[in-house]
Structures are given as structure tokens and as C-alpha cells.
Amino acid sequence: MRVYLGIDWSQLKHDYCLLDEQGRAIQQGTIPHRPAGLESLDQARGRVVGSAAECWVGLETAHTLVIDWLWARGYSQVFVIPPGAVNRARGRYRQTNAHNDQSDAYVIADMVRTDQARLAPWHPDSALTRQLRAKVGLLGYLTREIVRTGSRLEAVLARYYPAALHVFKNPRVPLNLQFIQAFPTPVAAEALNRDEFKAFLRARQYRQPEPVLLAAYARLREPYPEADPATILAYRDEAVLLADSLLAQLEHKQTVLHSLAEPFAQHPDHLIFASLPGTGEYLGPALLAKFGDDRARFPTAASVQALAGTCPVTEASGKRRQVKFRHACDHEFRQIVVQWAKASLGQSVWAAAYSEQLWPRCHSTSHVYRCLANRWLAIAWKCWQTRQPYDESYHLRQRAQRSQPRS
Secondary structure (H helix, E strand, C coil): CEEEEEEEEEECCCEEEECCCCCCEEEEEEEEECCHHHHHHHHHCCCCCHHHHEEEEECCCCHHHHHHHHHCCHHHHHEEEEEEHHHHHHHHCCCCCCCCHHHHHHHHHHHHCCCCCCCCCCCCCCHHHHHHHHHHHHHHHHHHHHHHHHHHHHHHHHHHCCCHHHHCCCCCCHHHHHHHCCCCHHHHHHHCCHHHHHHHHCCCCCCCCCHHHHHHHHHHHHCCCCCCCHHHHHHHHHHHHHHHHHHHHHHHHHHHHHHHHHHCCCCCCCHHHHHCCCHHHHHHHHHHHHHHCCCCHHCHHHHHHHHHCCCCCCCCCCCCCEEECCCCCHHHHHHHHHHHHHHHHCCCCCHHHHHHHHHCCCCCCHHHCCCCCHHHHHHHHHHHCCCCCCCHHHHHHHHHHHHHHCC
């Protein structure tokens, strides 16, 4: 006998529903997110069917301790169903949009029962892959925080200290942040003579030639609109605090980035993703983390392209056909592959030639990169499935053969 368990999870409690093979509800309930609550769920399943392997489980995310608990308890058939699919499936059971956590648990369990041919069990990745995924996620978070903090700092400096925005070409580089820490007001910067400015830069390993250094000092001495003393006093402490925070974020990002190298080199799929042109120190591990270890998770190239959001959505009915931008996707994955497509242009002859072909029929630069990323994902998927590193010369030969007219 097989039973189906749907779990509508949350941080504090979980609603569940057990169905038999005919779709009848055997038991429903709510458990707290505590060891005792999860034990009571296992006991409820045990009263219906003896083996955990005979219980097929559906839930809406793999990023929860519940799925770790299920794997540890022998629930080998665990299916992760996207929340959007659950939302659309509610219409099977009622004509209105009314729903609650209990009804959603029932919908999830019944989807596992009826749609199992379209679902693939979710298997845990290796410890190395999970470590890489966690680090890649942290890098993404730090990057967003750096952009957010940097934008706020630039806005503050533009309000009371515009000279600090123009001394160096990038106001977010560590050297400029250290300058703001040392000279947080226009008055402090105006008191600097040329020799003191040079000494400040040399003490921080500024290795640019003398003309570049003098040009930076000249930009500092240029006339800028002046803020009144009350405004300077109001924003000075915030600028120093933001500079401190931004420096720490940049340092943490570099530390995490360098820590990717060791687990990436140890991973069995290292050579596959390292061979892809333009991947480098970050994008290779990031792609590996997104693909994972389970080859059955992405049975076709289209499945990984849809997850990454590089392929559009086509809606066609009768004479009407509309191609739309794909919004429902892993946005972090899309950012990674678009960044990879851009980086590949200088390292792949094929990518550079293909991007030139794209320009006349694409409406923006991001569209070009997205189309190129879509092709790269198909190539990466093939290498990943066959466990073979990418070979540019082999790829070019294959393209030449396919382009030859048939006799």
C-alpha cells in the first residue's frame, strides 16, 4: 500500500494531509516545528503504512529542516513542488480562491498522487555541493548589500561632501572608503597639502604613477558646492559608519570568494565546470552549485533553461501567439548565467561569433546576453550529463558538420 503526504510548511508549524491511493484523506493535522511535532507526524504515518519508503511526500521547498528530517527518517520519495504550481492547482478542487493551510496540504498530497509521472524525486546533494551552494548564496547576498550600502553612501556624500565622490574613479573602492574614514569632512580634506595626500596614498599601497596621483589631488582641490556646517555635522557620522560597513562587506566577500576554491577543486564535477570559457573563480562554482549532483533533476536542457529564466515563455492559441519574458525563475541563477555569457565573449570564438549574429534581432544588450546564456546552458547541460569537459574545437567541428547541406 502506498500513501501520499502533503506538507504545507512554515517556520513555526506544519499542516499535513495523508491520502490513500484513491485520494481519500486518511488523516489531517497540524504539528509544531519541534522534534516532538515531527515525531508525531512519523507516528501518524506509521499507523497507516509501515515503511517510510511507501509514503510519497510533497512540499513546496527544499530549503527547510523538514526535508533533512525526511531524508534522515528514510522517506526516499520526496517531491519538491513549486509554489506557483500549487497555486494554479487549487482550481482543480474549488471554483473560488478560498484556501487555508490544511487545504493546501491536501492539494500538495493529491498532486504527488496524480502528477507523479511529471515529478522527479528530490535527492540530497553531496556535502561539497551544499557547501558551494551556501557560499554562492552568501556571495550573492554580500554583493546586494554592497550595492545597497554603496548607493546610500554615495547619496550621503553627494549631500554634504561631493569632493569625496570624485577623488578616485570609483567611490566604492577600499582606498576611497579609507579616505572617508580618515577625512570625513570637506574641512579635513581642504587642510591636506600635496605631500600629506601623497603620504596617505603611499601608506595604503597606492602604486599608480605620479601623474595619476597628482590628478587625484587636483580633483580633490577643485571647487565644489559647499554644505552648511549643520548639514556636515548631520551626515558626517553616517558617512563614516557606511564606509566602515562597506569595507567590512568587501573584505568578507573576498574571503568567501577565495574559500570557494578548495571545495570546488575537490568536487567530482570540477573539470566540467572549470572547462567552460569565462567561468573563472566564481562562476564555475556557482554554476556547479546550481546544477547540483542529481542528473535526473534536469532531464532535458530545456528544464535547466527554464529554471534559469534564459528562455522565454510562449503563449499560443488559434491565430494568437505571444512570446513573453520569463518572470518565474531562479533570478540568482539567471544573473549567474548572464554574467557567464558576458565573460565568455573574450574567451570563446564561438560565443563571440554567435553574439554578433544575435545583435540584429535582439532589442537590447541584456537580450543578447540572455540568448547567449541560453545556448551556453544547453552546452553545459550536455557536458554535465555526459560528464565530459567542454572542448571548443570539438564544438566548432560539430557546428560545422550540422551546417553542411545534406546530399
